[in-house]
């Protein structure tokens with residue numbers, strides 16, 4: 001019988017793995033992709049949508065090509081559980097899908113109670129916009145509706161979380177909008193972390209482009225002691241209550257719920273074997289992307305895509321005997337600070353027994369020439385085209 005690979009989650013990790021296996025196995029493996037959404041909005045470049053550099057349509061993708069050209073069986077449903085002994089995935093619609101190898105790439109869910117006063121029922125007033133689409137549109141609309149001189153508050157997440165520079169790129173894009181339409185507005189970041197990704201680059205850019213607009217309250221000043229009240233749009237920071245006009249709450253995060261439902265987590269995340277991305281708890285299951293605990297890679301779309309290629313190669317090797325090369329991983333996180341002011345941080349990685357280990361890295365410098373920053377932004381546009389082609393064909 002043709003071996004069956006089932007992939008749960010059609011995002012950066014799952015869609016890449018499904019397409020890669022279907023393409024390279026040329027019919028020798030039967031691939032099913034389970035994803036509830038018919039349209040996937042990339043979180044990557046969703047901040048650029050908030051800043052007005054992209055429209056929503058440009059970050060929307062569907063699964064039609066994966067089905068039509070790659071022969072992938074795309075099922076729009078939720079996976080609700082995994083029977084690991086029977087090797088069957090249960091779907092919300094009632095079906096059961098058998099597998100020889102299962103890939104889980106469900107992304108993140110939020111840790112309940114991590115920001116007192118906030119739960120999913122508050123997301124329509126205080127959006128997280130950390131899963132893209134309607135949440136991102138809502139946040140942008142709220143920024144645009146702020147009164148002159150109004151206040152935007154971001155409650156930033158603790159480590160580890162999806163896209164380390166993401167909150168700070170978002171602040172840059174909100175500031176870009178406000179500078180043009182509402183220059184006396186204020187942005188406050190309540191941050192539980194002492195430092196953050198590309199901090200020197202962001203702080204330099206904020207000083208240069210948005211002087212006086214952005215205030216970050218770190219843990220030394222109570223930034224880790226934050227609560228919100230969605231009913232009256234207030235934020236408490238270390239006992240002081242601030243009335244806000246737009247509030248972006250990015251809660252603490254954990255592996256997508258299906259990982260815990262399948263018994264594959266240790267604490268909040270799902271540990272994996274670096275060389276193959278197999279779960280440490282079940283060799284028939286590979287886990288990708290944000291949900292994993294793997295070592296040194298940040299939780300990014302680039303990382304998930306890179307891990308997907310390693311897993312696809314390992315799975316083809318196991319199921320069809322194709323050649324398997326040593327695992328190599330790479331990542332770059334680009335961020336746009338203002339028009340044509342792009343910065344990046346990235347690294348290459350290898351698999352050790354213990355973890356995905358960083359080999360060598362690079363980061364933009366402060367004080368770089370505008371031409372270099374513009375070139376870095378151009379590079380990110382090329383990357384977006386590449387990764388979405390990898391995912392959706």
Ligand code: FAD
Pocket residue numbers: 008009010011012013014034035036037040042043044045046047077078079080105106107108129130131162163166167170256257258288289290291299300301302303304332333334
């Ligand atoms: P996702 O891409 O989130 O895919 C998970 C999929 O699984 C979803 O489609 C979901 O519907 C589905 N799913 C979940 N549970 C189930 C279930 N039970 N059954 C079936 N399907 C399920 N990364 C970059 O590399 N570059 C960037 O510039 C960048 N910018 C970002 C900006 C922002 C504002 C944010 C929030 C993130 C950004 N990221 C960026 C991070 C990137 O979006 C994630 O790291 C990446 O999407 C992770 O891929 P994944 O496959 O783990 O999860």
